[in-house]
Amino acid sequence: MKSYLSRLAREIAPYTAGEQPADRRYVKLNTNENPYPPSPRALAAYREYDVSSLRLYPSLSMHGLRAAIAGAEGVDEENVFCGNGSDEILALCFPAFFDRGGAGAAFADVTYSFYPVFSDFFGIAKQIVPLEEDFTLDLGKLGARRAQGAIVANPNAPTGIGIPLAEMEPFIAQSDRIVILDEAYMPFFGESAVPLVKKYKNLLVVKTFSKGYSLAGMRCGYAIADPSLIAGLERCRDCFNSYPVDSVCQAVCAAAVADGEYYAQQNALVVAERGRLFSALVRLGFSVLPSKANFLFARHGSLSGREVYEKLRARGVLVRHFAKPRIEAFCRITVGSREENDLLLAALADIVR
Numbered sequence: 001m002k003s004y005l006s007r008l009a010r011e012i013a014p015y016t017a018g019e020q021p022a023d024r025r026y027v028k029l030n031t032n033e034n035p036y037p038p039s040p041r042a043l044a045a046y047r048e049y050d051v052s053s054l055r056l057y058p059s060l061s062m063h064g065l066r067a068a069i070a071g072a073e074g075v076d077e078e079n080v081f082c083g084n085g086s087d088e089i090l091a092l093c094f095p096a097f098f099d100r101g102g103a104g105a106a107f108a109d110v111t112y113s114f115y116p117v118f119s120d121f122f123g124i125a126k127q128i129v130p131l132e133e134d135f136t137l138d139l140g141k142l143g144a145r146r147a148q149g150a151i152v153a154n155p156n157a158p159t160g161i162g163i164p165l166a167e168m169e170p171f172i173a174q175s176d177r178i179v180i181l182d183e184a185y186m187p188f189f190g191e192s193a194v195p196l197v198k199k200y201k202n203l204l205v206v207k208t209f210s211k212g213y214s215l216a217g218m219r220c221g222y223a224i225a226d227p228s229l230i231a232g233l234e235r236c237r238d239c240f241n242s243y244p245v246d247s248v249c250q251a252v253c254a255a256a257v258a259d260g261e262y263y264a265q266q267n268a269l270v271v272a273e274r275g276r277l278f279s280a281l282v283r284l285g286f287s288v289l290p291s292k293a294n295f296l297f298a299r300h301g302s303l304s305g306r307e308v309y310e311k312l313r314a315r316g317v318l319v320r321h322f323a324k325p326r327i328e329a330f331c332r333i334t335v336g337s338r339e340e341n342d343l344l345l346a347a348l349a350d351i352v353r
């Protein structure tokens with residue numbers, strides 16, 4: 001039968017997000033959402049939003065939100081770009097910083113699976129660098145690719161492994177190409193490269209409100225970089241959607257980012273639970289990668305990754321399993337609240353028994 005779809009729409013393999021089944025209530029540890037509520041100030045900004053202004057388009061400059069982010073990150077407003085989730089910003093990075101038919105984008109074989117999808121979508125070559133046996137990334141190998149630029153998730157997903165700033169800075173300094181750092185999980189690590197943005201014109205850091213700010217449902221992310229790079233993102237955005245961040249979202253995220261103290265406390269709880277969960281998983285026979293994120297990547301000694309995933313699902317606990325080379329033995333488990341983690345551990349104890 002004749003298809004009216006483009007070749008791209010027929011053939012591209014899209015990203016698959018974590019499942020959200022509605023058949024029953026699950027302990028949901030499969031998409032790295034924050035177990036704690038957003039800041040009370042963010043929730044107040046939502047409730048107090050003047051809904052009569054929804055008649056109007058959102059602010060084009062996003063001044064309030066960008067100024068609040070700049071204040072929290074210690075940069076200037078001109079260094080800030082906001083988008084509809086950091087996924088949208090990462091997508092815009094491909095046309096903004098990579099040429100079709102050029103040297104391509106370098107990234108790891110095991111990393112955020114949106115990077116290869118965006119490369120394919122925008123027709124940009126992929127320069128895939130295998131992680132080491134222990135799932136660490138050799139930045140020297142990434143730089144040696146001579147791609148047009150590199151993308152590194154730090155901490156990495158789905159491994160959780162983090163690269164300290166002392167190791168990242170020389171990589172950025174020695175590179176004469178763009179370095180995009182996806183710091184979605186940085187609130188659980190604390191080695192952000194944002195302070196280097198003033199020093200290195202080739203550095204762009206992407207962050208999100210989804211994980212560290214408990215606002216995955218708002219869909220907001222931001223990038224911090226030299227204004228020359230920000231201008232490239234703005235040009236590409238304005239070829240696609242001039243208003244990616246809605247008015248309510250701008251108000252709520254501005255209030256959230258101004259409440260750093262609240263989030264520092266909540267995220268410290270996540271980090272503490274991460275440590276407890278790590279030890280408990282090891283006691284249950286898992287090997288667990290050293291995580292700097294709000295999830296653990298764990299492999300059981302005698303059960304396959306798929307078995308762990310399916311047996312947990314049958315017991316009402318959702319985790320993420322990737323049927324992919326090198327990582328099919330693992331499950332990615334979000335660090336939940338103390339109660340959720342206890343339910344997970346009880347289910348696992350039952351499974352491994």
Ligand SMILES: *Cc1c(COP(=O)(O)O)cnc(C)c1O
Pocket residue numbers: 032084085086087088112153157182184207208209210211216219220221
């Ligand atoms: C969750 C995540 C994002 C954030 O996506 P949003 O669109 O901001 O919700 C970005 N990068 C990585 C590696 C992630 O895991």
